[in-house]
Amino acid sequence: GMRGNIWQMKTAAQENICQPNAHPAQFPEALARDHILSWSNPGDVVLDPFAGSGSVGVTCRRMGLDFIGLELSENYCAMARARISGCMEERPLPRSVVNQGELFA
Secondary structure, eight states: OOOOSOOOOOOHHHHTTTSOOOSTTOOOHHHHHHHHHHHOOTTOEEEETTOTTOHHHHHHHHHTOEEEEOOSOHHHHHHHHHHHHHTTTSOOOOTTTTOOOOOOO
16 A cells, blocks of 8 residues: 555664664665565566665565675675575565575675
């Protein structure tokens, strides 16, 4: 349905309450998931030109989508790779629930 201008969802810190956030502006996975579902189709490749800590890459991996992530900071690239490889063993969720890839620096 149609949404208003204010979306209520948890911040990245609230999503991962037991884990420290090393990135100062970590993108909430719920927001990434919402946009990916809204703007992509099965089989698409998602481009994240500001990959940061890898939230979009993690979300794509969990949704079974390929992605390309671009990031200038080597520290954030390392962080994103670690987060994405941490979910590599997870089975992708069907698109109807939430709907794979590598991070390229």
